[in-house]
Amino acid sequence: xxxxxxxxxxxxxxxxxxxxxxxxxxxxxxxxxxxxxxxxxxxxxxxxxxxxxxxxxxxxxxxxxxxxxxxxxxxxxxxxxxxxxxxxxxxxxxxxxxxxxxxxxxxxxxxxxxxxx
Amino acid sequence: xxxxxxxxxxxxxxxxxxxxxxxxxxxxxxxxxxxxxxxxxxxxxxxxxxxxxxxxxxxxxxxxxxxxxxxxxxxxxxxxxxxxxxxxxxxxxxxxxxxxxxxxxxxxxxxxx
Numbered sequence: 001x002x003x004x005x006x007x008x009x010x011x012x013x014x015x016x017x018x019x020x021x022x023x024x025x026x027x028x029x030x031x032x033x034x035x036x037x038x039x040x041x042x043x044x045x046x047x048x049x050x051x052x053x054x055x056x057x058x059x060x061x062x063x064x065x066x067x068x069x070x071x072x073x074x075x076x077x078x079x080x081x082x083x084x085x086x087x088x089x090x091x092x093x094x095x096x097x098x099x100x101x102x103x104x105x106x107x108x109x110x111x112x113x114x115x116x117x
Numbered sequence: 118x119x120x121x122x123x124x125x126x127x128x129x130x131x132x133x134x135x136x137x138x139x140x141x142x143x144x145x146x147x148x149x150x151x152x153x154x155x156x157x158x159x160x161x162x163x164x165x166x167x168x169x170x171x172x173x174x175x176x177x178x179x180x181x182x183x184x185x186x187x188x189x190x191x192x193x194x195x196x197x198x199x200x201x202x203x204x205x206x207x208x209x210x211x212x213x214x215x216x217x218x219x220x221x222x223x224x225x226x227x228x229x230x
Contacts, residue, residue, distance in 0.1 A: 034216055043205060043220040044161070093160050097216040106151075106216045111160040 003027060004096045006109035013084055014117055020080045021112045023094035029074035030096035035067075038091040038111075050077045084116045120144060121208050123221035132230050136193040138204050140221055143187070146211020150182055151218065152191045153205040161205055164191065196228040 003026040013019050023033055031052050036044040048069050049057045056069035068080040077096075081088055093111040121142045130136045138152075149168055153161035167173045167180040167189065179192040189208075193200055203225050207218040 032214065032216060034218070043222045044207075044218075046217060046219070049214065049217055091158075095216060095218075106163075106218075108153075108160050108163070113158075 004030075004094065004107045004109040006092075006094055006112050008112060009110060010113045010115075012115045012117065015085050016083055018080055018082045019084055019114060020078055021092055021094075021114075023077045023079070023096065023109050025075045025096045025107070028096075030077075031074065032097040033071060033077040034095045034097075035069065035077075035079050036093045036095070038093060044093060047079075081114065084114070086116045089114055089116045120210070120219045121206055121221040123204075123206050123224045125222055125224060127225040127227050129227045129229060130196050132196060132198060132228055134196050134228075136196045136200065136226055136228070138191040138193075138206075138224050138226065140189045140191075140206030141187055142189070142206075142208045142219075144208065144210040144219075145184075145187060147187075147208045148211060149209035149215065150180070150189045151207040151209075152178075152180060152189075153207060153220075154200075155203045155205055155223065157203075164204075193226075196226075198228050198230055201226060201228050 005024045007022045033050040035047045037047050038044045046059050047062045050069045050071040052071045058064045071077040091111050091113050094109045123140050151166045152164040155161045165180045167182045173180045177194045181190045203223040205223045206221040
């Protein structure tokens with residue numbers, strides 16, 4: 001079946017540094033990818049919608065200048081957390097929608113756990 | 118009012134029993150409904166999706182949708198200890214692009230031997 005890969009799976013960084021997380025669709029082309037954030041014991045919250053070749057659409061309350069999203073190809077979207085702070089520590093998960101857009105063609109990556117010291 | 122509501126549980130059932138998980142949603146225009154299972158520290162895994170009123174069965178799992186009541190449920194038959202996880206209900210709200218999901222807070226299920 002289709003696979004969405006995220007890298008890195010875990011990252012620890014110092015406060016003030018930037019971290020890039022990659023989301024790749026391995027055997028299908030993803031015109032749209034979604035980025036979610038999950039804090040401990042909470043559910044997934046959508047951060048932004050990433051469309052190949054265009055600017056990402058951010059959900060209310062998500063700082064676009066802090067969470068930079070790039071979707072330069074049909075198989076790769078990246079999320080960069082700029083000037084990370086401890087409150088950004090979270091589980092970041094991407095999902096990808098296939099180009100056919102058919103029902104059910106929505107796949108989640110394995111997630112990336114960010115810890116900001 | 119939360120857009121997607123689930124009882125956080127924990128729901129505890131004995132091995133072999135039927136586990137019933139419930140979810141209500143507020144957007145009457147919602148078209149797509151998903152159930153995911155999430156183990157601690159892992160990403161969600163899709164169990165089932167449903168679009169039409171009624172039941173949809175896949176192996177031990179049955180999803181039930183009632184759009185008039187804005188209610189979706191998941192039944193797990195012959196529950197196994199390996200089914201112990203958090204179950205997330207997700208809804209694709211009406212008027213949004215497919216895949217832009219709103220998640221409930223999840224129900225913790227424990228299946229004890």
